Amino acid sequence: MPIRRIKGLDSLYDEVADYDLVIVPDAPFASALNRRLDRPHFGSFAITPRRLAAGRREQAEDRLAFLEVIDRTDHDWRAVAYAIGNALQCWEHQGSLDAILEYEGYSDETTREVVDVMRTLPTTSKRLAQTVIDDERSIAVVGYDQLTNLERSILPETFDRVELFTEEEFEQPQFHVFDSATDIVAALLDTVTDQNAERVAVVLDGGSRYSSLVESALEAADVPFYGGPGFIEDPHHRAFIRLLRIGFRGTETTVGECRPILAETGSDVPIDDNQKRLDTVERPGLEWLREFRRSVEEQTFSEALGTYARKADVELARFDEELRTLGIAEKPVTGGGVDRLSYYLQTYEVPVDRDNEGVLLADAKSSAHVDRPVVFHLGMGREWTHSAPQRPWVDTEAQFERYIGNFQRLLQSGDRQYYLVQDTAGGEPVTPCLYFGDLIDEEFERFGDLDSVHHRRRPRSTSVGFDRESLDVESETVETISQSSLNSYVNSPRDYFFGKLLDAPDQERFVEGNLFHDFAEFYVSHPDVVANTDIDELIDAMLEEAKPFFSSADETLRRRKYRIGLELITEYLDDHGPESDAFLTGTSGWGENFFAAYFDEAVDSPLTERWFEDHALGLKGKIDLVNAPDRLLDYKSGGKKRTSQIVKRAAIDPPADTPNFQAALYLTYYRAVQPNEQLEFTFFHFLEPMDDVIAGEADLDDALTTVTYYPFTFDEYVGSRDAYETLLDGYNDCRETFTELGHSAYSDSMRQLSFPETTDRNELRASEFAEEFTAAVDSGTSDDVDAEKGADQAIRELNGVRKRSFFREDLDAFESFVDERLEELNDRRAGEERFPVDGLAGEPNYRRVDNRDLLLAGESGD
Incomplete structure (x- = not known):
């Protein structure tokens, strides 16, 4: 059906002006008609059934009933709220309070007591059920179908119905489509x-x-605006509830969990402390919190509120009044009491005093008419659709007609309507409100399929607010990028951007990882100092440093973890450490070292923590250990990755779901230092063999993953002696086949062929190369070997080398990739475009996002 045109307020007033009483479905609509009253009128003119029955402004009877029931009974608050909601809804749809007791499954003890209490309360519904309009007056009912059975019960036998809608079709305005919510x-x-x-x-x-x-x-x-945030949205109210919860969270509570409280009370605590346990951070701004936690159960709710109010220097008389209304103001604070209070505030709208001035903010699912000349409708997505009540007493068809009728009225509110929407969010189409599907005949999936105009992002010089171009300041150019920044930028440019704007807190995994790195760096310079120190002393020092991040209950496991990590690092450096640093120039050191400070010894080896920044390549980073002129090493406390995984995560076309460019970036830099050399980059996962160490079966090689860089192309490699020797170490048929074929014949064959670019095994087997290579091998060997199987295994082996290594063309492409990213990054920093949420591979891997709360759900942010 099309959108039916609603009657104009002026014409509707002309139609009902001569009646003594006009019943309408909602209060804003009544107010709009009353403002047009042009003659003296005794009593109400246009009014809702509930307002007429109550004789005053409607009150939230669900909340009033709840307060009365919890005062008279000992039932669980959630059960009471559930029963009250069912009873009122059933009353509304069936016209009788006792109707709820006729439905099996809903008529339990709590519900029966709720009904008994509600019979005694002067609720609007009760007044409505007991009131019938005097039919001696002339009565018009506007929008009879929008009234519920309980609202209709007030009507006399004789009244006139006045339709809200005309027979005409409403020509809705165009949808104004924007790229993001912020643009709207x-x-x-x-x-x-x-x-x-x-x-x-x-x-x-x-x-x-x-x-x-x-x-x-x-x-x-x-x-100015009104109709927005309610009682519980007040920042101080929310902070107080959080403070009460903090009182019962135990010793694992972190400073970050207290951050909203600290913000509202003016306590300045560095963000570095966010992930540290509250009990371990000695700062003046936190002492009152620790004291509150220690004494919370000795305070009443009112006393606890007073503690917060004094600290925040605010008056919270309205909150104290609500505590007294609930009957808990003078009761001791308990965990259960906090849960009940929080549930109540989330469930019921507590009345607040508002200045009804300024822009009216109206909720799309609770409004049917907005009486303002200009009305902006924002979003209009499926979240505007009501959830159909799933209760046996609800006539779902009639209720749907009310919903869709109210929706049509809402669309036409105001003299001018503007529909501001998004076509896509998060790379997916935004589904319009489902009611549009019943009101618009044409097929559509998104707003852009309908009559719409797309508003592209305006230049920053014309945007509202901060004017970047009004300042004669050029954005600073980023000339080099680290592997961690590149990983973040490729995954989500917006997350990278926020990471540069915001300070990041210290984290447990970083603190522990840094301690192990510092030990390895210190050991290279001072193995004798470590050898002469009891390892338990080192472990105690590490535990004390990491103490803010873990519970004392974890100390035994962490002590074992630290011992094994230190022993394995020591063992590796004793057996495989660098023999000389003569091939490197000196450095001035990088950052602080925990163990250097602990022992009061300097660490100045050019082999460790070697910082580089190459402006020609656009790269920077820190090499944990230069093990040899052609070998780099990086310490990892996390789980081990296979070589093929490391190479796969460095893919650039397209990037991997979990991009990690460390190996590619470091080898790209180091090949400039050692040109035309075969290089190795080893990841030492020093905690990987921990279980084997405990079992007495550890093998240090199990902790090592090495990626090789070859200073030539893969095509050059496949015909080389190295490649041939790799085949002789491979599968049985491969070894037998190529031992008989010989290196010379193998090399001649490869010079005449070109290995396909694909790494997919099935595509390789089906390629022309595989066919020609197999024929060449078969012609050069006897029937004593299975040449076809040997050739197939050779292709798999060579492809495996490619998937586990970097070749010259790989790092050449990576250099270009970095140049492109830096150019793109600097364009965005200069304001030519926004930093999008989606990365090069599409939607970001949110497990790798550091600022998730700042990335709006469903926003691609092109």
Whole structure:
């Protein structure tokens, strides 16, 4: 069915002006008609059934019923809230409070007691059920179908129905399609000012990202608004609830979990401490929190609120009043009590005093009419669709008709309507509100399929707010990039951007990893100092340094972990450490070293923690150990990766799901230091053999993964003596076949062929190369060997080498890749485009994202 045109308020008023009483489905609609009243009128003119029955503004009867029931009974608060919700909904749809007791499965003891209590309460529903309008007056009912059975029960036998809709079709405005939610809010702020705020309404989903974005933007622009955040959205109210929860979280509570409390109380604690346990961080701004936790169960809820209010220097009289209304103000704070209080505040809307001035923010699922000249509808996605009530007492078809009727009215609110939407988010189409599917005849999947206009991002010089081009400052150019930054940037440029803007807290894995790295660096310079020190002394020092991040219950396991890590690092460096540093120039050292400070000894070996920054290549980094002129080593405390995994994660076309360019980046730099040399980069996963060490079966080689770089192309490699020797060490048929064929014949064959670029085994086997190579091998060997199988195994073996190694063309391509990324990065830093959420491979791997809370769900951010 098409969108039916709603009658204009002026024409509708003309139609009902002569009636004594006009019943309408919602309060804003009644107010709009009453403002058009042009004659003296005694009593109500346009009014909702509930307002008429109550004789006053409607109150949240579910909350009032809840407060009364918990005062009279000892039932669980959640069970009470559930029963009240069912009873009121059933009452609304069936017209009787006792109707809920007729439904098996819903008529339990709690529900029966709830019904008994609600019979005694002066609720609006009770007044509605007991009221019938005097039919001596002339009565018009506008939008009868939008009324529920309980609301209809107030009507007399005689009344006139007035339709809300005409027979005409509403020609809806175009959808204005934007690239992101932030662009939509920016467009809104281009129109709304403090001078015209009283004429504007914004309809949005109250639980969506639009709500917080709009509220923040209006507040920042000093534009008044109302209808937005409720009681529990008050930052101090939320912080107090978090403070109560912190009181029962035990010794594992981190400083980061307290951060919202610290922000509201003005406590300045560095972000470095975020992941440290609260009990271990000695800072003035945290002492009151520790004291609160120690004494929380000795305080009443009112006393705890007073503690917070004094620390935050605010008055929280309204919260204290609500605690007294709940009957818990003078009760001791308990974990269960905090859970109940939190549930109550999340379930019920606590009344707040508002200044009803400025932009009206209306929730899309609780509004049907917005009486403002200009109405912006934001988002309009599937979140605007109501969830159908799944209860046996609900006539779902009639309820759907109410929903879709209200939706049509909402679309037409205001003299001018603007629909501001996104076509895609997170690379996926935004599904329009499902009601559109019943109202629009044409087929569509997204807003762009409908009558729409796309608004591309405006130049920054015309955007609202901070004007980058008004400042005569050029953005600083990034000339080099590290492997960690490159990994982050390729995964998600937006996450990389936030990582550069924001300080990152110290983390347990980094602190422990740094301790092991520092030990390895120190040991290369001072093996004698370590040899003359009891290892338990070193472990104690490490445990003390990492103490803020772990529980004392974990100390035994960590002590074992530290011992094994130190012993394996020592064993490796004793057996495979560098013999000389004569091939390197000296360095001035890099950063601080925990063990150097502990022993008061300098670490100045050019072999360890060697910093490099090459502007020609655009690369920078820190090599853990230069083991030899052609061998680099990196210490890893995490799990071991196969060589093929390391190479695969360095892919650039397309990048891997978990990009990691460390090996490629370091080898690219080091081949410039040692040109035309075969190089090795070894990852030493020194904790990998931990289980074997405990079992007495450790093999240090199991902790090593080595990637080789060949200073020639793969095509040059496949015909070389090295490649031939690799085949002789391979599978049985491969070894027998190529032993008989000989190196000369093998090399001649390879010079005439070109190995395919694909690494897919099935594609290789089906290639023309495989066919010609097999024929050449077969013609050069006797029937005593299985040449076909041997050739197949040879192709697999050579392909395996390619998948486990870097060749000249691989690192050449990586150099170009880095150049492209740096150029792209600097363009974005200069403001030519935004940093997108999606990386080169599409949607980022969110397990590798550090600033997840700052990446809006469903926003690609092109």
